[in-house]
Amino acid sequence: xxxxxxxxxxxxxxxxxxxxxxxxxxxxxxxxxxxxxxxxxxxxxxxxxxxxxxxxxxxxxxxxxxxxxxxxxxxxxxxxxxxxxxxxxxxxxxxxxxxxxxxxxxxxxxxxxxxxxxxxxxxxxxxxxxxxxxxxxxxxxxxxxxxxxxxxxxxxxxxxxxxxxxxxxxxxxxxxxxxxxxxxxxxxxxxxxxxxxxxxxxxxxxxxxxxxxxxxxxxxxxxxxxxxxxxxxxxxxxxxxxxxxxxxxxxxxxxxxxxxxxxxxxxxxxxxxxxxxxxxxxxxxxxxxxxxxxxxxxxxxxxxxxxxxxxxxxxxxxxxxxxxxx
Amino acid sequence: xxxxxxxxxxxxxxxxxxxxxxxxxxxxxxxxxxxxxxxxxxxxxxxxxxxxxxxxxxxxxxxxxxxxxxxxxxxxxxxxxxxxxxxxxxxxxxxxxxxxxxxxxxxxxxxxxxxxxxxxxxxxxxxxxxxxxxxxxxxxxxxxxxxxxxxxxxxxxxxxxxxxxxxxxxxxxxxxxxxxxxxxxxxxxxxxxxxxxxxxxxxxxxxxxxxxxxxxxxxxxxxxxxxxxxxxxxxxxxxxxxxxxxxxxxxxxxxxxxxxxxxxxxxxxxxxxxxxxxxxxxxxxxxxxxxxxxxxxxxxxxxxxxxxxxxxxxxxxxxxxxxxxx
Numbered sequence: 001x002x003x004x005x006x007x008x009x010x011x012x013x014x015x016x017x018x019x020x021x022x023x024x025x026x027x028x029x030x031x032x033x034x035x036x037x038x039x040x041x042x043x044x045x046x047x048x049x050x051x052x053x054x055x056x057x058x059x060x061x062x063x064x065x066x067x068x069x070x071x072x073x074x075x076x077x078x079x080x081x082x083x084x085x086x087x088x089x090x091x092x093x094x095x096x097x098x099x100x101x102x103x104x105x106x107x108x109x110x111x112x113x114x115x116x117x118x119x120x121x122x123x124x125x126x127x128x129x130x131x132x133x134x135x136x137x138x139x140x141x142x143x144x145x146x147x148x149x150x151x152x153x154x155x156x157x158x159x160x161x162x163x164x165x166x167x168x169x170x171x172x173x174x175x176x177x178x179x180x181x182x183x184x185x186x187x188x189x190x191x192x193x194x195x196x197x198x199x200x201x202x203x204x205x206x207x208x209x210x211x212x213x214x215x216x217x218x219x220x221x222x223x224x225x226x227x228x229x230x231x232x233x234x235x236x237x238x239x240x241x242x243x244x245x246x247x248x249x250x251x252x253x254x255x256x257x258x259x260x261x262x263x264x265x266x267x268x269x270x271x272x273x274x275x276x277x278x279x280x281x282x283x284x285x286x287x288x289x290x291x292x293x294x295x296x297x298x299x300x301x302x303x304x305x306x307x308x309x310x311x312x313x314x315x316x317x318x319x320x321x322x323x324x325x326x
Numbered sequence: 327x328x329x330x331x332x333x334x335x336x337x338x339x340x341x342x343x344x345x346x347x348x349x350x351x352x353x354x355x356x357x358x359x360x361x362x363x364x365x366x367x368x369x370x371x372x373x374x375x376x377x378x379x380x381x382x383x384x385x386x387x388x389x390x391x392x393x394x395x396x397x398x399x400x401x402x403x404x405x406x407x408x409x410x411x412x413x414x415x416x417x418x419x420x421x422x423x424x425x426x427x428x429x430x431x432x433x434x435x436x437x438x439x440x441x442x443x444x445x446x447x448x449x450x451x452x453x454x455x456x457x458x459x460x461x462x463x464x465x466x467x468x469x470x471x472x473x474x475x476x477x478x479x480x481x482x483x484x485x486x487x488x489x490x491x492x493x494x495x496x497x498x499x500x501x502x503x504x505x506x507x508x509x510x511x512x513x514x515x516x517x518x519x520x521x522x523x524x525x526x527x528x529x530x531x532x533x534x535x536x537x538x539x540x541x542x543x544x545x546x547x548x549x550x551x552x553x554x555x556x557x558x559x560x561x562x563x564x565x566x567x568x569x570x571x572x573x574x575x576x577x578x579x580x581x582x583x584x585x586x587x588x589x590x591x592x593x594x595x596x597x598x599x600x601x602x603x604x605x606x607x608x609x610x611x612x613x614x615x616x617x618x619x620x621x622x623x624x625x626x627x628x629x630x631x632x633x634x635x636x637x638x639x640x641x642x643x644x645x646x647x648x649x650x651x652x
Binding site for chain 2: 231267
């Protein structure tokens with residue numbers, strides 16, 4: 001049974017919603033260990049009539065603190081204590097919906113990086129894409145990257161694609177402004193050579209619209225571009241769904257259209273609900289780390305803890321390490 | 327009547343579709359001047375039973391050529407001849423669906439930059455956003471930027487917002503990975519200070535999902551991020567629309583749903599058809615320049631030429647110059 005250290009103090013709705021999410025995840029058979037202020041967490045568990053192991057951590061890291069500095073200074077921060085549990089073998093994975101920067105720093109400094117990985121990266125997995133699931137990284141852990149980082153993202157993304165999407169030889173593409181070789185900044189031009197000469201299944205440069213076209217399974221880019229792009233894509237998805245919903249279900253529609261389309265749209269939207277994902281993998285550390293959205297509800301937390309447990313059970317970290325050695 | 331020099335040799339379907347688009351635009355009262363191989367263009371006009379002024383240009387620039395080098399070497403390239411017409415006062419604006427790089431280079435080197443503009447930029451205008459139209463730049467003319475470029479993009483984007491969206495004091499935001507001050511790379515941090523201390527209506531950092539939330543009218547970013555992001559947003563829009571369409575009109579749907587939803591969806595998709603835009607403004611040159619998508623059909627070309635004529639009539643270049651002086 002996967003043991004997940006849950007940073008109960010991280011997130012906009014922490015600790016109450018996070019504890020409730022942890023309790024929900026535990027019901028599905030995951031060994032959830034709450035990390036945070038013990039009296040507070042015991043009180044919340046009592047309110048829920050639930051029992052979970054609690055590991056005390058008396059400090060928290062705010063969204064406005066410098067992450068690396070805070071991780072070095074605050075040994076008692078909940079995310080730090082949770083990360084040390086993974087480092088010490090007291091947990092197999094860590095979930096936090098707190099400061100992304102702090103979780104990235106805790107993973108790099110306290111859990112430690114896999115050999116051959118200079119920078120852990122945020123990997124976003126989109127399984128709803130009709131062409132098959134895709135992985136994009138970096139989603140924001142490293143705003144500026146060097147060519148070798150993009151190559152390492154390719155290795156890690158390939159492992160994710162194999163583990164979660166079932167691709168044997170995932171196709172890796174560099175996100176770029178055009179598909180021809182020679183396009184882009186020095187970063188993309190130099191990464192092109194590294195990836196082409198690697199043992200990855202490199203398919204060259206791909207473009208923003210290729211996220212949905214099935215030309216690649218793994219998209220690599222720097223964390224600035226990845227973060228801005230993913231949020232734009234998610235915002236656009238909501239916006240387009242809203243426009244279509246308004247046309248079909250809005251006040252200018254008719255009762256018959258509303259009656260026949262409402263259940264179909266509802267079913268679809270439930271299926272693509274971002275809370276069903278629960279979080280993003282932070283890959284490259286010597287342990288499973290899942291980062292939840294700051295606004296995570298209990299359902300998102302439960303799904304995010306589930307994602308971490310699944311990564312443990314499927315051997316994600318071992319698969320990445322094997323890719324680096326190959 | 328706006329005089330538009332139309333690069334008849336640029337685009338995947340040039341010259342036939344471009345000439346047909348030019349003829350269509352001329353019917354709506356625009357003074358279209360075709361630029362390209364004269365015998366070929368005369369033959370195409372004869373086939374269409376149409377008459378338009380033709381300016382001969384015997385060379386073309388391929389998609390694989392270095393744009394700046396090609397513009398310097400090929401004095402007789404169609405895009406070069408068209409740009410010189412604008413520079414010499416023989417046309418008010420230029421439209422090309424050929425190599426974007428070549429058009430950018432022709433604008434900078436042959437038409438010339440406005441005083442105070444270091445880098446002309448591709449500005450994308452999205453008028454369908456329910457919160458009101460937005461402008462995003464740079465869409466790909468300058469892959470790497472300095473902070474002062476982002477400021478200049480803010481000035482130019484504000485002029486576009488005023489001219490096309492009717493905003494008196496357009497709100498300018500820097501696309502970033504978070505909304506707090508201090509987020510991002512050195513580029514965003516330094517541009518933050520420049521924009522805050524300018525006379526623009528600066529609203530701080532904005533994120534990818536804010537394209538649809540109405541927090542800003544003008545989004546500034548470097549051309550690499552802008553290009554990848556816009557293509558991802560456009561791809562996502564198509565992809566989400568496709569999923570919803572499949573649910574409502576696909577083989578698992580029922581005749582009643584199909585009957586009531588098909589006309590509503592068709593009307594919506596016609597309204598948001600990207601060909602209706604026709605192109606993007608290249609701003610910062612001493613003349614109107616519109617860049618069409620390489621795959622432009624005759625309808626897209628006609629709309630793009632219309633966009634150029636509208637910019638001339640609304641005094642876009644003069645408005646930008648006034649913003650730079652202010």
